[in-house]
Amino acid sequence: MLRHAWAVAAKDLLVEFRSRTAILSVAVFVVLVLVVFNFGRDPTAVSNIDLAPSILWVTFTFAAILALNRAFQIELENQALEGLLLAPIDRGSIYLGKLIANLLFVVTIEVIGLPLVALFFNVQVLLAPLVLVIALATVGFVAVGTLFSAMTVRTRFAELLLPVLLLPFMILPLTWAVQATVRLLAARPLSEIAGWLNMLAVYDIVFLALALLLFSATVTE
Amino acid sequence: MLQAEGLRHHFGPVRALDDISFTVQPGQTLAVFGPNGAGKTTLLKVLAGLIQPQQGRAHVAGGRRAIGWIGHQPQLYGQLTVLENLRFWASLYDVHVPADLIARLGLEDHANRPVRALSRGLVQRVAIARALVHDPTVLLLDEPFTGLDRIAAEALSRLLAQHAAAGRATVLVTHNVEEGTGLATDVAFMRAGRFVHFAPRAGRGAQQVADEYRRAIA
Secondary structure: OHHHHHHHHHHHHHHHHHHOHHHHHHHHHHHHHHHHHHHHOOOOOOOHHHHHHHHHHHHHHHHHHHHHHOOOHHHHOOOHHHHHHHOOOOHHHHHHHHHHHHHHHHHHHHHHHHHHHHHHHOOOOOOHHHHHHHHHHHHHHHHHHHHHHHHHOOOOOHHHHHHHHHHHHHHHHHHHHHHHHHHHHOOOOHHHOHHHHHHHHHHHHHHHHHHHHHHHHHHOO | OEEEEEEEEEEOOEEEEEEEEEEEOOOOEEEEEOOOOOOHHHHHHHHHOOOOOOEEEEEEOOHHHHEEEEOOOOOOOOOOEHHHHHHHHHHHOOOOOOOOHHHHOOOHHHOOOEHHHOOHHHHHHHHHHHHHOOOOOEEEEEOOOOOOOHHHHHHHHHHHHHHHHOOOEEEEEEOOHHHHHOOOOEEEEEEOOEEEEEEEOOOOOHHHHHHHHHHHHO
């Protein structure tokens, strides 16, 4: 299962590497949003530490949605999705492959965005617990987003439908991630964020398991 | 090798399959002719397991691993080269790309070109190579000659003849009676989700089958 998943992920990444359309457009989006927030804020009204967590997560969330929209679009181009479904592989491996490719894609966006957040808002982002918070939240919303991307890809308004379906499921992990980020940037003790980390880990496990169970039914006509 | 029993499927009010039953034995090539919207593609998708029929069952000996599919679309990735595409699909079947496959389809000079840079005829040849990459025992073909030039069409006909001679089964659906009849051992006419004719070809030529087809679906 993992070998087939990696084959799907490697193919997706190679397709993206060759075209570079999605990564470039999302990277431009991330830079643009952070630049606009940077010049639009009044540092005397709200402190950087209060503002940075919300801006960081709003940017990552919408950049991830842009990325997730393309996850199954490349399979529709020549009806390659039917070929994947016809292959004698566990359909869960298709989901896992897409998940791996989407995670690497979103992580790339986060690697671009984090230094800009540090630069514009003068906050310390190279903290191991913050990396853990970002990793856990990213796995959660990419796991759900990959499933919804498969659900919506054959609909007429997939690009509109995906955020409508996905955002309600992202409210909880985003709330926990923002709360944890606020405390980490304010140099509060780690014990204060342990609860949020646990919640994020449980969310990841529950939604990964559900997505693996539901994926096959989602893509079957 | 391939068996369909009482297949029924509706898309809302549209009856796509209505009590379709047949078997295809090793070495048999069933050509299904029908106008647009007759249910031909739905039938192939049900046989392939891509659509679960609302009633009835379809069984292919060997399951999904045994099936090779050539459809309306090539199921290829435009940004990848011919070889990268074939390697990817082969990896999903846990096989390597057969050494002679690219040569058999006349793709040697195009193996390292991205699929998006190929002509429609060449893309269709790559799609045929993709369908054959795991040496399937049952071929399901949906309008396989669409977009092929004369050379590629002849190469496909030769491959299908070899496939049948090796004791393998083929189901071919098309609205073009002339191009499908030559390969068929059995012929079916489909209208509004039903087989209105199903019989061995028994030496009938393309013209005779075409005349019978026109009368049957009129």
